Amino acid sequence: MASTSQTEFSAKDFDQALRALDVEIGKSKNMSKIAPIQLLSAGGFVAVTLFHNRLSTQYIDYIMNPDTPNVNKIKEKLQIAIEAVTRQRSLSTDWINSQMEIFAIGPKKQRLFRDSVTQNVVLWRGANLVIYAAKWEWTLARKFKRIGSERRAIDISDAVEILSRMVQENGGPLALETVKSWDTIVYTPLDMAAIKSVADAYMGQWGVAGIKM
Structure with missing residues (x-):
């Protein structure tokens, strides 16, 4: 029988998956030397982990800090780390994904990220990864x-x-x-x-x- 992937995640589920991702980021020479990798998130992940008005959701939407050094290479390395955790823990392939990047492009993305960091609502923090809530x-x-x-x-x-x-x-x-x-x-x-x-x-x-x- 084929194994099924987890598609719904509670705050505890996300914490466990992100801890595993934090470890994988630490294994990458490219990412570990500029860690922590900064992401921002909105939507279901915020509802589940901060507001608690939802018990679970299907994925973490994220935008990577556009000012990250060598950002395109780091995006590739992060995706490799995500895929490793996906395999390790039998998670859905989009349990954490960057699809929300289409809603903020160019200078607006930079401004959004800087404003979100200034707002300073931290949804999750590890040794190598920090996720901020997007500006309200x-x-x-x-x-x-x-x-x-x-x-x-x-x-x-x-x-x-x-x-x-x-x-x-x-x-x-x-x-x-x-x-x-x-x-x-x-x-x-x-x-x-x-x-x-x-x-x-x-x-x-x-x-x-x-x-x-």
Whole structure:
């Protein structure tokens, strides 16, 4: 009987897989000499490991620091390390993947990464690898866009958690005009129905406004 690969991961599952990846990175001369390798993540991994509004998710989305020395070579070496862990632990081939790189390119990727490091929300840290949460404004704007097209309850739940963190940091609800200005992040006007659905869900959960509508 063919073995099956793990496709759903809890916070503990991710921790174990990332510990193994940390070891593999340490075996690479190219990566170990510039370690820790810096990644940022958004989506399900943040929900599972930081907000705990999901018990599990299918993969870690990541963007590598574009200022990493010899970044393309390091991306290749990291993929080799990922594939080694995938084989060792019988994981799905995309348990950690860089597909979200398409949403931030060129100077915008550099700015996003620097802002995310400055935000300094560390999702996972080892000797050779550190993963930061992507900047909240960027993450929430992407959530609004997805909610506008898919209306998934789990995305609204994620958005409420992100908004809650931003309200705490802001010292109060966000101005609607501020939220709408994030259309520059997703290159299209944000869906007002999506914003309202998150604002309503936030009000329902916390009893106060998260966005001044």
